[in-house]
Amino acid sequence: MEKVRDQLKVQQERAVLVGAVLRGENKNTNQTDVLSELTALAESAGAVIVDRFIQKLNRINPATYIGSGKAKMLADRVKLKEGDVVIFDNDLSPAQIRELEKILEVKVLDRSELILDIFATRAQTHQAKLQVELAQLEYTYPRLTRMWSHLDTVTGGAGAGGAGAVGGIGTRGTGEKQLEIDRRLVNKRISELKRSIAAIDKRKMREIDGRGEFFKISLVGYTNAGKSTLMNALTDAHVYVEDQLFATLDTRTRKWETASGVEVLLSDTVGFVSKLPHHLVASFKATLEETVNADLLLHVVDASSEEAFEQIKSVEQVLKELGCDQKEMMVLLNKSDNIANRAVFDSVQTVFPDAISVSAKTGLNLDELAKTVTERVRGGRIRVRVTADITDGKLQSYLKTVAKDIQEEYEGNTVQIEATLGQNQLTQVKRLAPQNIEYL
Ligand SMILES: Nc1nc2c(ncn2[C@@H]2O[C@H](COP(=O)(O)OP(=O)(O)OP(=O)(O)O)[C@@H](O)[C@H]2O)c(=O)[nH]1
Numbered sequence: 001m002e003k004v005r006d007q008l009k010v011q012q013e014r015a016v017l018v019g020a021v022l023r024g025e026n027k028n029t030n031q032t033d034v035l036s037e038l039t040a041l042a043e044s045a046g047a048v049i050v051d052r053f054i055q056k057l058n059r060i061n062p063a064t065y066i067g068s069g070k071a072k073m074l075a076d077r078v079k080l081k082e083g084d085v086v087i088f089d090n091d092l093s094p095a096q097i098r099e100l101e102k103i104l105e106v107k108v109l110d111r112s113e114l115i116l117d118i119f120a121t122r123a124q125t126h127q128a129k130l131q132v133e134l135a136q137l138e139y140t141y142p143r144l145t146r147m148w149s150h151l152d153t154v155t156g157g158a159g160a161g162g163a164g165a166v167g168g169i170g171t172r173g174t175g176e177k178q179l180e181i182d183r184r185l186v187n188k189r190i191s192e193l194k195r196s197i198a199a200i201d202k203r204k205m206r207e208i209d210g211r212g213e214f215f216k217i218s219l220v221g222y223t224n225a226g227k228s229t230l231m232n233a234l235t236d237a238h239v240y241v242e243d244q245l246f247a248t249l250d251t252r253t254r255k256w257e258t259a260s261g262v263e264v265l266l267s268d269t270v271g272f273v274s275k276l277p278h279h280l281v282a283s284f285k286a287t288l289e290e291t292v293n294a295d296l297l298l299h300v301v302d303a304s305s306e307e308a309f310e311q312i313k314s315v316e317q318v319l320k321e322l323g324c325d326q327k328e329m330m331v332l333l334n335k336s337d338n339i340a341n342r343a344v345f346d347s348v349q350t351v352f353p354d355a356i357s358v359s360a361k362t363g364l365n366l367d368e369l370a371k372t373v374t375e376r377v378r379g380g381r382i383r384v385r386v387t388a389d390i391t392d393g394k395l396q397s398y399l400k401t402v403a404k405d406i407q408e409e410y411e412g413n414t415v416q417i418e419a420t421l422g423q424n425q426l427t428q429v430k431r432l433a434p435q436n437i438e439y440l
């Protein structure tokens with residue numbers, strides 16, 4: 001199925017970016033704002049951006065998304081700038097893409113396809129590769145027809161490689177029969193992928209269940225905010241750090257000792273952008289499971305970015321889609337060693353007065369972070385009744401040193417101890433007396 005990925009590659013291609021904004025939808029957007037995220041994404045994918053085109057719309061044109069007159073104007077711009085590909089910031093239907101490709105005479109990609117393309121390039125682990133391939137096939141599948149018709153109308157069948165360069169597949173014949181065979185193969189591959197991913201999901205769930213007694217913290221944030229750098233600074237995870245979007249596509253979990261005797265599990269995972277493709281979020285279910293199951297989220301913000309607010313909003317939106325927006329969260333203003341625009345930084349601080357300014361790179365304020373997290377961990381106190389053998393000195397002495405409001409009741413050879421514990425102390429008690437804990 002490698003060919004499907006190749007078809008959507010934008011590496012080294014000359015790209016024209018298009019953003020369509022519905023009137024009244026977003027009043028304060030200026031030209032750079034509208035396309036800044038798409039620009040970063042397209043550059044990440046390796047494209048060379050040769051032009052940008054912003055279109056204010058009263059309504060979406062069902063056939064071509066933007067108005068048909070505007071589409072013709074865009075076609076002239078693409079010719080003038082010798083563009084190879086037009087990338088829309090909006091998601092387009094297969095029919096719209098087909099129509100636009102007719103008018104523009106080059107390959108047209110939408111936002112989701114671009115993000116999927118970047119994910120495909122970055123995927124390193126077996127799990128991530130399967131997840132991206134599934135998302136890509138599911139998104140691309142209904143568009144396969146257009147790949148073929150595109151060849152017929154634009155490049156004239158066999159020997160593709162001119163404008164749009166739908167790479168290589170022209171040599172395989174474009175008949176209906178071929179299309180049928182392709183569809184069947186795609187369907188078969190989708191079922192295979194779903195089976196493999198379901199098996200991984202199951203394994204992952206067991207793994208997470210096994211961590212039930214630990215306090216779980218998940219790093220979340222916009223891509224490139226510095227989550228992996230922070231993970232490395234706090235634990236011995238040695239995760240991959242790079243100044244690029246979506247450097248991390250899997251989840252790494254490590255123990256983090258926030259204070260003497262206080263151990264939590266810290267997870268680093270895939271970064272977010274606004275409007276993450278639905279198929280991608282669905283296929284990355286196992287990867288995002290750690291976030292969904294976390295007791296506390298650390299929202300890592302790149303406070304040195306001019307777009308810190310927009311990025312925070314995007315992350316909050318994705319968290320909402322994951323059903324995580326009600327979770328306990330602490331905001332970290334990262335890269336505070338590198339603040340260029342004081343005004344943005346100050347206003348983020350005003351909006352999030354409890355946020356901690358840190359630098360994952362220099363280690364600034366990481367001790368304060370550890371202290372605050374420790375307080376949170378200890379804050380979640382639980383009342384339990386533990387039954388112990390009177391000869392079990394270890395358990396009794398542990399409870400007497402760490403627990404609060406202790407009440408003991410002796411009966412025969414056993415003692416029942418009621419006590420108030422922090423999450424982390426509970427972990428230790430569970431180790432010492434796994435069978436004998438009652439929650440009050
Ligand atoms: N100046 C400065 N740079 C930082 C800091 N933290 C991270 N960086 C840089 O920011 C870039 C991205 O860091 P990562 O840790 O890979 O970011 P991430 O959030 O894991 O990104 P993805 O995995 O792509 O979502 C790297 O070039 C880091 O060196 C910081 O506190 N200060």
Ligand SMILES: [Mg+2]
Nearest residue numbers: 227228247248
């Ligand atoms: Mg990362």
